[in-house]
Amino acid sequence: MLATASQLVLRNIDDLTGNVLLVEPLADNLATELQHLAPQLTLSCYSTDAAVAASWSQDTVTLYRDVSPVFSDSFDTVVLFYPKSKEQLAFTLAQLKPVLSATTAVFVTGDNKGGIKSLSSHAQKLGLSANKLDNAKHCLWFALHGDFQQLPQAKAVSFDITAAGETLTLHSLPGVFNHGKLDIGTALLLDNLPDIGKGKVLDFASGCGVVGAMLKRKHPAIELFCSDISQLAVKATELTLAANGLNGTVIAADGLPAQPKQFDCIVSNPPFHTGIKTDYSIVESFIRDSSARLSSNGSLTLVANSHLAYLELLQQAFKKVSIVAKANGFTVYRAS
Template identity: 60%
Template sequence: MLANTSQMLLRNISDLTGNILIVEPPADELARSLLPELPAPTKLSCYTSNAATAQSWQIPDITCYFSALPEFQQQFDTVVIYYPKSKEQLSLTLAAIAPALTDSSQIFLVGDNKGGIKSLSSHAEKLGLQAHKLDNAKHCLWYCLNGSLAALTKPRFSQQQFTINHTTLNVCSIAGVFNHGKLDTGTALLLNHLQHITKGSVLDFGCGSGVIGAFLKKNNSAINLYCSDVSALATEATKQTLQANNLQGTVITADGLPAKPACFDHIVSNPPFHTGIKTDYSISETFISQSKDRLNPGGSLTLVANTHLAYQTLLEQTFGKVTVLAKANGFVIYQTIKR
């Protein structure tokens, strides 16, 4: 299947010439659809920080750059950027690709109308750039972007300090990581209900900037900590968070639960529930199903979710008994034990 944004890109394929770079596309079938439509000697590359997207672009004759921040070994004539959820991330992305562009390179942006791209013109002006709308279809917009990227700030990770339940943590993050620069309300509530985790192998799934894992490790040095996320930006942030607090842990970039170790004593998560801007229960269903298979007997799964999401039903269908540990500020903490 193709996301609407990818269908919009294919609708404007005549704009793509020369050496082409696609930036942060969704994990759909775009690579297989786009490559046969490009005339020789066009070359196609992709940059993504998402493990699922990287897998979909592992195709012969395509170069896929998969990392937190890109380091290109070539220059591009045409760049297509999928408009990110974070406006700050757009400026960082532009700065990251700038070294790989020439004075004649063309930059296009594509985005869903509900994803914020309607404000691109005013956002571009603040960056000293000009955005021109070229097409409007499939509830998406197609823009070209003009101007110099030289003044944009090179992307880097920043550090903030939070005190959580008398535990002080230095947390590293960057635009594009969940709740960048803040401690979200759901995670703060979750951290109040993890007293049962004192030892054993522990997975912080969807680790983001690593707050949950770092908090657990700092308070319980005996645990064997693993942190995973589909985003290379997030796992790099987590690595830096652990290092900033002199903590040890294994950090893995993976689509779904990491392949190793085989089983965990505890899994903790503020799990993602979006694909792009849409609520996607398939992510939660897969995560919960995999969690039961990957927990040792007597092991626990503890997660936080928005109260409007049907997580309790999903957990009951998989595990049976589910305990609600807390409800506050629109969030709920669920815990279940593998029998």
């Protein structure tokens, strides 16, 4: 099964030549299709998403997963999938500067609902130009031109917050959830964290690491683990923990990390989107898997938009579920 943006890549396959780098593509079968339809191409993939990286992990594809990758080759063609976060486009292009030469053909594809319609004006602000080449399947295909070397090197944003009686320094990167600010839901969660003095504690979907950092600050004896599907979030969490002098293990994982096998407490502001689409299967799997991975006296604490039907999902997986707090359209649940 191919996402529509990936189908548009195949529709314009004649634009691809030589060494081809696919940047932040989707978790589908595009790699297999490209190998079948254009075996003469040499494929590489750069993705900071653990699920995407898994789908592109093939013997015939060179995979780059680090936030700041060290590329082993130059590329004739680069295909960039338009990110949900506009700030991430400039960040990603800056990471690609070592392999963007004057002869590299750069294309951008994306779903109309994902904001790619504004690429021309977005590119202009970056000192680049974007020419629309194709429009099909509610997606667009652009050629991107300009001096990519003039793009400033993107850096993490640092900012301080005060919540739950503590002050923390947070670091964030473009593409991380609520980049550069504390969202309302997480703020409510920080004021209603579980009181856990020891044990293995997981901050799931850690984002910039604010929840994990607050848990470790308030309960220094816990063994902290933080996980996120995004390498960008993993890096931001590592920077946040270091900035506050806190220790924790940070893991890139699609779903709950494989290790440790059991947790005493899981805390999360879980995602309910895959890309731009609402995807409840993520949180359904998270709740079900959390129930199986918690110790006998363990608990799950999560925050969610109040209109989402999380109470029923929690009650299906846990014996005891309570509403800890409600404010500003968000609800904090605790299940054990």
